[in-house]
Amino acid sequence: MRYIPNSPGERRSMLADIGLEQIEDLFDQIPEQLKLREAIGIGDPMSEPDLLDYFRALAARNRTEYQTFLGAGAYSHYIPVIIDSLISRAEFFTAYTPYQPELSQGTLQYTFEFQTMICQLTGMEVANASLYDGSTAVAEAVLMANRVTRRSKFVVADTVHPQYREVVSAYTRNLGLTIHTVGHGEAGTIDPTSLGIDRDTAAVVVQSPNFFGCVEDLAAISEAAHEAGALLVVAISEPMSLGILKPPGACGADIVAGETQSFGIPLSYGGPYCGLFATLDKYVRQMPGRLVGEAQDGEGRRGYVLTLSTREQHIRREKATSNICTNQGLFALMATVYLSTMGKRGVQEVARQNLQKAHYAAAQISKIPGFELMFGAPFFNEFVVRTPQPADQVIIGLLDKQIIGGIGLERFYPKLNDAMLVCVTETAKKEAIDRLVSALA
Amino acid sequence: MANTPEDLSYTKDHEWVRAKGDQATVGITDHAQHQLGDVVYVELPKVGDKFEASEPFGSVESVKAVSEVYMPLGGAVIEVNESLNDSPEQVNEDPYGDGWMIRIKIDNPAQVDALLTSIEYEDYIKEEAAE
Numbered sequence: 420m421r422y423i424p425n426s427p428g429e430r431r432s433m434l435a436d437i438g439l440e441q442i443e444d445l446f447d448q449i450p451e452q453l454k455l456r457e458a459i460g461i462g463d464p465m466s467e468p469d470l471l472d473y474f475r476a477l478a479a480r481n482r483t484e485y486q487t488f489l490g491a492g493a494y495s496h497y498i499p500v501i502i503d504s505l506i507s508r509a510e511f512f513t514a515y516t517p518y519q520p521e522l523s524q525g526t527l528q529y530t531f532e533f534q535t536m537i538c539q540l541t542g543m544e545v546a547n548a549s550l551y552d553g554s555t556a557v558a559e560a561v562l563m564a565n566r567v568t569r570r571s572k573f574v575v576a577d578t579v580h581p582q583y584r585e586v587v588s589a590y591t592r593n594l595g596l597t598i599h600t601v602g603h604g605e606a607g608t609i610d611p612t613s614l615g616i617d618r619d620t621a622a623v624v625v626q627s628p629n630f631f632g633c634v635e636d637l638a639a640i641s642e643a644a645h646e647a648g649a650l651l652v653v654a655i656s657e658p659m660s661l662g663i664l665k666p667p668g669a670c671g672a673d674i675v676a677g678e679t680q681s682f683g684i685p686l687s688y689g690g691p692y693c694g695l696f697a698t699l700d701k702y703v704r705q706m707p708g709r710l711v712g713e714a715q716d717g718e719g720r721r722g723y724v725l726t727l728s729t730r731e732q733h734i735r736r737e738k739a740t741s742n743i744c745t746n747q748g749l750f751a752l753m754a755t756v757y758l759s760t761m762g763k764r765g766v767q768e769v770a771r772q773n774l775q776k777a778h779y780a781a782a783q784i785s786k787i788p789g790f791e792l793m794f795g796a797p798f799f800n801e802f803v804v805r806t807p808q809p810a811d812q813v814i815i816g817l818l819d820k821q822i823i824g825g826i827g828l829e830r831f832y833p834k835l836n837d838a839m840l841v842c843v844t845e846t847a848k849k850e851a852i853d854r855l856v857s858a859l860a
Numbered sequence: 861m862a863n864t865p866e867d868l869s870y871t872k873d874h875e876w877v878r879a880k881g882d883q884a885t886v887g888i889t890d891h892a893q894h895q896l897g898d899v900v901y902v903e904l905p906k907v908g909d910k911f912e913a914s915e916p917f918g919s920v921e922s923v924k925a926v927s928e929v930y931m932p933l934g935g936a937v938i939e940v941n942e943s944l945n946d947s948p949e950q951v952n953e954d955p956y957g958d959g960w961m962i963r964i965k966i967d968n969p970a971q972v973d974a975l976l977t978s979i980e981y982e983d984y985i986k987e988e989a990a991e
Contacts, residue, residue, distance in 0.1 A: 569906065729925070738928075
């Protein structure tokens, strides 16, 4: 796709054609008080060498020697170098949404493979070409459950990522949908027998592993939801867990919505990431987002096409299933390259390493006087530690030792001021874990 | 020329109505299915849903377009043709028979007389074609 600039003369003639004098006249409908009057504060222009120096100096301020144990929706996993070299190919790197999509068979093919791998991982029947991120995917799942069931009440576990819940609330606030948040029990999971589901409930929204790292009892929650005719929406913030846990599809999930950042996408201070969205065939016409299908041309050759587009805005207008009519193409490509590079066994191996390292760390930390695991439910690569002093103090203390120890949960759960969420992935070597343990002791 | 049975009533939105007392069966006309082309999906309401006259009660999707289907008369849905889920092509093959969409209980049966007769409907589609 090319950027075609226009000359001042061309601009003048276009403005004259529509009866305007200057570009600013195009923005007359924006109220005066909302217009930016002063220049944007980005400083003066720089020469190329000065610019490079400036960014090198900024980059030098990055502290890469710290060992991180942060998780909570953004996971530090090893990123194979092949990802950067493949996504940097001009055919992939330069294209925005292809407006004649079938012309870009390569793009459609990797998207089809992305969808296929998401289905295999989640145990679902159909997956879309991706959404913006995990939080918006969960919000889209809520809207879809409302369309499928024509019910308007949602039961949402308080163990779903707090930021995902904020986005769900922003999406649903003005649509007449109500959200009932159910609290977690002592084990760190929700109780499937007391969810308060009734005949108005469109869906139960639960995350597993949940925000505390605990594995929820999806099968029991699914049974409770389905008994009342409600759907089960499973959110996933750490998809690497799918390398070792039973897929949500096998536990009765109707919609799986979440994040694929763990699959080769850099942390990048929190985004951009790439949402996954999968469901069952019978609900496909209510699914949001783009969908690539495999087809045959007139000569029987395999080809890829955008399919079921009648759900989308350019055909359905205001009755579209979503106002999302694009996807996170380049990031879905990163995930596709990651998953094809690692393969089934590779993802299982990474998941196993995460599990073992996290459990080793949890066991060592629990031995320190004053520290213990807060919850008893099984966990994957994240767990909550009860700290002898307020967690935020403990975390600041660790920074002096070049360790980013975890996240204090007080900011999300005001009662949990002595709780620290710790994540251990395959990137933490045993010595690093031991260093964390001795720093805490 | 499209088939327009004389014993049915019609709307300008191309639905047909087979009314009997306070109940009616509703579908789309032969002319409508010709215009749409191969129907691949029919979205229908639920039994118990209530609609005003002219309100959309569902949609018909053909290969490249989706069209709303409108309620010819105000009323409540008492039965839907579930077989269209698996065989939407019945709308093309037998629009006045197996391709029916919903049965409704009519709020005001007197309104049936206000619908188009087969002759009026045929004239209407001729006019539409002429425009």
